[in-house]
Every structure is written in structure tokens, then in C-alpha cells.
Amino acid sequence: MHIIIDYTDAIHRRQVIALWETVFGYEDSHNQPGLAIDKKLAVPDGLFFVAVQGDTVVGSVLAGYDGHRGWLYAVAVHPLHRKQGLGKALVHFAEQALTARGCLKINLQLIAGNASVAFYEALGYAVEPRVSMGKKLSQNLP
Numbered sequence: 001m002h003i004i005i006d007y008t009d010a011i012h013r014r015q016v017i018a019l020w021e022t023v024f025g026y027e028d029s030h031n032q033p034g035l036a037i038d039k040k041l042a043v044p045d046g047l048f049f050v051a052v053q054g055d056t057v058v059g060s061v062l063a064g065y066d067g068h069r070g071w072l073y074a075v076a077v078h079p080l081h082r083k084q085g086l087g088k089a090l091v092h093f094a095e096q097a098l099t100a101r102g103c104l105k106i107n108l109q110l111i112a113g114n115a116s117v118a119f120y121e122a123l124g125y126a127v128e129p130r131v132s133m134g135k136k137l138s139q140n141l142p
Contacts, residue, residue, distance in 0.1 A: 002058055002086055004093045007048040009041060015057035016050060023076040029142050036062075036074070049093055051077075051086055059086050063094040070098035072108040091123055 007016070017033040026032060040048050040062055051059030058081040062073040072094055077087045098106055108125065109132055110116055117127065 002051045002053045002081070002089075004049050004051045004059075004089060006046065007050050007060070009037070012050050012052075012057050013037060016060055019057055019060060019076050019078055020074060022078065024074075030136060032142065035142060047094070047097055049090065049097075051081075051090055053081070059090050061090040061094045063098055065098055065101050065103055068104060070094075070101075070103040070106040072106060075108075087119060088123060091120075 013034075016037065020026065020033040020036075024031070029035075043064075045065065047063035047065065049061050049063075050057045057078075059077040061075045064071040064073065072091065075087060075090055075094075077090070095106060106125075108120065110120070121127075
């Protein structure tokens with residue numbers, strides 16, 4: 001059985017990095033797990049959660065809130081723990097945290113072709129007619 005708790009850097013960092021490398025296989029320097037964790041911890045908003053089974057991190061979710069919209073990032077479940085409702089539990093946990101802050105709408109982005117679209121649709125999310133754009137700020141990249 002898993003529980004969802006606040007991320008604690010000293011306890012969870014190594015395991016979250018390994019989880020994200022397994023699940024996401026990040027290649028871009030701005031998505032390096034250690035860097036993403038450091039940047040999130042620099043904004044102490046209490047919106048970084050892990051699912052643990054015993055002492056082992058088996059899932060994660062990062063959320064963000066700008067005062068109007070919320071965001072979900074890094075929803076990850078270790079492959080050995082999938083199909084048990086853990087992803088759904090992580091999303092609901094983050095949604096509750098955002099709702100408690102007064103969030104009006106939650107957004108998330110998926111890489112084109114990501115098979116998770118059906119998962120999120122089953123949780124009430126819909127593909128919206130938007131164009132997602134990004135700009136890397138080279139002066140801040142490792």
C-alpha cells in the first residue's frame with residue numbers, strides 16, 4: 001500500500017531522480033531531474049508530492065499555481081506500480097492541494113504522441129484548442 005506525502009529533499013531526492021529518469025528519460029538540459037528539483041524547491045509552495053511504499057518512492061507529482069491557473073508536472077508512477085490507481089491518486093492529491101489554494105483551472109502538457117492522453121481524459125481533462133509555445137533561456141541553462 002502506498003501513501004502520498006510531501007517531498008522531503010534529504011530523503012526522497014535520489015529516488016525521485018531515478019524515477020524520473022526511468023519514466024521520462026529526459027534529454028534536454030533544462031529537464032534534468034536534479035535541476036528541476038532544485039528549481040521547484042526554490043519556490044517553497046508545498047506543491048511537490050511523492051507516493052511511497054515503505055521507504056521507497058514509487059510515484060511523484062509536481063504542481064504549480066500562479067494565483068489563477070494551476071499546473072501539473074512530473075506525474076510519474078514507477079512501471080512496477082502502474083495499473084493500481086496510483087497515478088489517479090497522485091493527480092487527485094495535487095488537485096485537492098490546488099483547490100484548497102483557490103485555483104480556478106488546472107492545465108497540463110503532454111509530449112505529442114504520449115499515450116497518457118486517455119488516462120487524463122478519464123480524470124476529466126480534455127484536449128483544448130491551444131498552441132503550446134516555449135522559449136529556452138540559454139543564460140539559465142546548465
